[in-house]
Amino acid sequence: MAPTDVDVDRAHRAPGSSTAELRRDSARRPLLRTQNLHRILGSGETAAHILRGVDLEIYPQSFTAIVGTSGSGKSTLLYLLGGLDRPSRMDERGEPFNPPSAVFVDGQDTSELGDTDLALLRNQKIGFVFQFHYLLKEFTAQENVCLPMFKLGRLSRAAAMERAAALLERLGLQDKLRRRANRLSGGEQQRVAIARALANEPAVLLADEPTGNLDSRNSELVAQILQELAQAGQSTLIVTHDRTLAQRTGRIITMADGRVAEDIALA
Numbered sequence: 001m002a003p004t005d006v007d008v009d010r011a012h013r014a015p016g017s018s019t020a021e022l023r024r025d026s027a028r029r030p031l032l033r034t035q036n037l038h039r040i041l042g043s044g045e046t047a048a049h050i051l052r053g054v055d056l057e058i059y060p061q062s063f064t065a066i067v068g069t070s071g072s073g074k075s076t077l078l079y080l081l082g083g084l085d086r087p088s089r090m091d092e093r094g095e096p097f098n099p100p101s102a103v104f105v106d107g108q109d110t111s112e113l114g115d116t117d118l119a120l121l122r123n124q125k126i127g128f129v130f131q132f133h134y135l136l137k138e139f140t141a142q143e144n145v146c147l148p149m150f151k152l153g154r155l156s157r158a159a160a161m162e163r164a165a166a167l168l169e170r171l172g173l174q175d176k177l178r179r180r181a182n183r184l185s186g187g188e189q190q191r192v193a194i195a196r197a198l199a200n201e202p203a204v205l206l207a208d209e210p211t212g213n214l215d216s217r218n219s220e221l222v223a224q225i226l227q228e229l230a231q232a233g234q235s236t237l238i239v240t241h242d243r244t245l246a247q248r249t250g251r252i253i254t255m256a257d258g259r260v261a262e263d264i265a266l267a
């Protein structure tokens with residue numbers, strides 16, 4: 001079995017190293033890592049080789065944007081990073097990719113996990129915000145934010161409701177806790193979706209075109225919220241068409257034809 005990043009870390013760590021060194025180690029270890037990541041969708045004649053060898057590392061407390069033309073594989077990459085999809089292990093001729101096409105979440109090679117364990121890892125470590133928020137429309141804002149907490153089962157029902165209220169308040173929705181999702185505006189719904197993504201204190205927040213469906217005022221509000229969260233230490237990775245949103249991050253990765261075409265750190 002291939003060693004995980006964690007094992008490699010352990011192997012390199014001298015015995016008796018200090019807590020401070022351990023802390024530095026964990027800050028250096030990527031939260032998300034792809035290795036020669038490939039994704040082929042469909043099969044036979046219609047197979048489409050969408051990702052063609054992506055190597056990326058996303059570190060704790062970083063704020064990163066992925067940009068690129070439509071169809072360049074941004075959403076596919078984000079879904080793979082978030083464990084919503086699995087890498088292709090073999091090329092069109094059935095040969096395994098070398099090195100293996102893989103995604104590591106907090107050091108864990110996701111290919112070693114069955115579907116149940118992958119779903120658990122996702123629920124614990126990843127917060128996902130989609131362009132279309134996918135709230136349950138018959139549920140209140142507060143209930144929607146509670147759902148991932150109920151699923152994880154770490155908090156009591158009352159504690160989850162309290163945390164949901166605090167998150168919604170932080171996003172300026174304190175007056176809308178008990179409003180049904182389908183009676184909220186688009187911008188409010190997207191803020192509820194962000195609160196829901198933060199519910200289980202994810203190691204990393206992933207957002208696919210979070211402002212793509214909003215008017216300019218709400219786009220600005222959501223952009224501000226994401227920036228504030230990132231400044232408060234929330235690792236955040238967003239796919240966006242919005243250049244001004246991308247410019248607010250610390251790093252811009254440009255995808256083209258299923259590969260990383262450019263990867264720049266911003267001052």
Ligand SMILES: Nc1ncnc2c1ncn2[C@@H]1O[C@H](COP(=O)(O)OP(=O)(O)O)[C@@H](O)[C@H]1O
Pocket residue numbers: 041042048050068069070071072073074075076077
């Ligand atoms: N199920 C699928 N089968 C075949 N091709 C697909 C499928 N889903 C997406 N694609 C294609 O994969 C490419 C990349 O899609 P996507 O990752 O959504 O791009 P982006 O988010 O950068 O616009 C697009 O050309 C899209 O048409």
Ligand SMILES: [Mg+2]
Pocket residue numbers: 074075076
């Ligand atoms: Mg997309």
